[in-house]
Amino acid sequence: MSCQKASHRMRIQTAIFIGIAYCLCGCLDRQPKDWVDAGRLPGVWPDYNDVTIPPNIAPLNFLVKEHGDRYYIQIRSTLGRPVEVCSRSGAIKIPIKQWRQLVQSNIGQDLSIEVYVQASDGRWQRFMPLVIHVASDPVDRYLVYRLIRPLFMYVGRMGLYQRDLTSFAERPILLNTATGGNCINCHAFHNYNPDRMILHMRAGKIGTYMLMAYDGQVFKVDTKTEFNHATSYRCWHPDGRTIAFAFNIVRQVFHARGQTRDVYDRASDLLVYDAIGHRASTSVQISSPRRMETYPEWSPDGRFLYLCSGPALEDVNGMPEPHKAMRYDLMRIPYEPQSRTFGQIEMVLNTSQMGLSAAHPKISPDGRYLLVCISDCTYFPLYRPESDLYLLDLSTGRFSKAENINSAQAEGYHCWSSNGRWVIFSSKREDGECTHLYLCYFDKDGHFHKPFLMPQQDPAYHSMQVVVYNLPEFLKAPIRMSPRALVRAAWSKRILKTTLDPTVASRLRQPVEDVPYTSLGTR
Known part of the structure; x- marks a missing residue:
């Protein structure tokens, strides 16, 4: 009798298991024959x-x-x-x-x-x-990006996240819910190394500071000096000690028709920061009062600093549509790492003469190619639907729109993998509002292949979430610094104050007047 009951229970359990499998899988048969x-x-x-x-x-x-x-x-x-x-x-x-x-x-x-x-x-x-x-070439396993809402004026919930590209594992690095609801942005790593990281915090109860994780320690740094505002766009030098920064007075403008948003600078210059000595320095070549310099990018050998340079605000203010005259050229300047001195700045791409504007120059790890965002004007490509990625072969000078990877919507920030075979970039191609991340293969012959959307465990995720993926950066290893350590440093009263190179202090310029952005139509 007990055997019959056991057999009956087994049949029931088997039927339940088959029923569950049927519901989960949706079919029991293998490959359909008819x-x-x-x-x-x-x-x-x-x-x-x-x-x-x-x-x-x-x-x-x-x-x-x-x-x-x-x-x-x-x-x-x-x-x-x-x-x-x-x-x-x-x-x-x-x-x-x-x-x-x-x-x-x-x-x-x-x-x-x-x-x-x-x-x-x-x-x-x-x-x-x-x-x-x-492909035979792997991609770096880890990726760091910022997730925010597509807001216009206010800081909402945001955070930095790390994604394992070999799986769907995603974990927060730092959430602004733990730092007083402030803005956290402009993260960067030295040579794909998770142990040397910087990120910026702006406004809120904490204030405007930089967090720098350096070989197991976290520092809260005040990057302001008598010469510069708080720093923003950034790039680590290959030496792992020097960081090039832009410091900007950023404004957002809303148009009455057409593309409603644009970003412009009232002032923008570059400086070089010593992460060990916490000292800032610059050169008149990269902080000219007659130009606005932004988006610094070191060459892989550290011998050149690439940058985008546009006209000063007073040169375009008063035009019928001033923002359309704000076009940035791609330039570079020689740098001597031993003496930490600059040479003479030189033009790389005179995009303003083409009626175009350059942003986000990124050089491949082998130093041969430069990928850059090109739009009609300004330096904030994700607000420009016409923004596309262009490729410059630095060995031949050939410059053209990157094949296969552009769309009818804005393409924005991008990053090369450590082996130079993959590029990840942000794009609004899905709906024109939210940016998502696309991976693209770049073969040894210098050709891009068709990009693909970063995979998610739930294939409907991208269509259900209203989010903006921002500043993707590849890493060779996971970040070991805990979120708790970063939060503790963010709230710390111990702040490292940046000092200014005395040679710069001796030739301080006058502060930039905070004049409104105007056009002939608003006077």
Whole structure:
């Protein structure tokens, strides 16, 4: 009798298990045997067809945008066991272990994704297979970015996050809910090293300071001197000690029609900061009273500082549309690391003469290529729908719009991977408002491949969340500094005060008058 009861319980448990599996998977059968050919590619989102991926990327989960009651997906390649996924909703979540095994077995090969959709009458359709190319070059495992809301004037909830690109693990580095609701921004790392990091805090109860994590210690730094305001845009020198900063008086302007927002500077210059001695210095070449310099970027060998340079505000103020005359050229200046001195500034791209404006220059780790945002005017590309990424070959001087990666919406901040084979960039291509992150392969012949949206565990995540991904930066290892240590330093009363190089102090310029931004139409 007991054996009969046990057998009965086992049958019930088996039936329950099968029922749960049926509900979760949406189908029990393997690959459908009877189907009709749709004769076209399936509608999927994100669009992962014909993209090139690193061999260590997380699964490319996606949504099938075809009406149906059941969905069957098979991912196969030359080697390894195919991966099968069933769904009732069209949300395809690929098992991470099976995905890794298949991708790692087929480095340098293609993956084929076959999509089957069952209609309400029980008939199956098979669509033309999606193709994914697996590159042999891996991407840096970790990525840091800021997540904010698409706000105009007010600081909302925001934070810095670290993402493991080989999985879907994301953790906060610092949230502004722990720092008094202030603005946290302008993070940067030395040579993909998580142990040397800076970020800025602005306003709120804490005030405007820089946090600098340096080899296990955290410092709260006041970067203001009698020469400069608090610093902002930044770049570490390869020596791991020197940081180039911009310091700006930033204003936002709203237009009555068309693109409603723009950002402009009332003043902007560059300085060089010594992270060990906490001293700031500059040169008239990079802090000219007749120009506005911003977006510093060191060459990988540390021998040049690249920057964007635009006209002073008084040179355009009073024009019918002053912001359209604010066009930034790409320039560079030689730098001698031993003596910490600059040479003579020189033009790299005279974009203003082309009727264009340059922003965010980023040089590939091998020093050959420079990727830069180009828009019609100003230096804040994400507010310019026409902003595109352009590639400059520094060895030949060839300058052209980067192939395959631009869209009808704004492309913005970007970062090279440490091996120079991958670029991640922010784009508003999905809806024109929110920026999302796209990864793109850059092959050894200097060609970009079709970019793909950073994968998420929930493939509907990007369509459900109203967020802005900001300032993506690759890392070779995870950040070891705890959020608690950063918060403790942020609230600390112990503040390192930046001193000014005496040679700069001796030639201080007059403070910039805080005059309104005007046009002929507003006078």
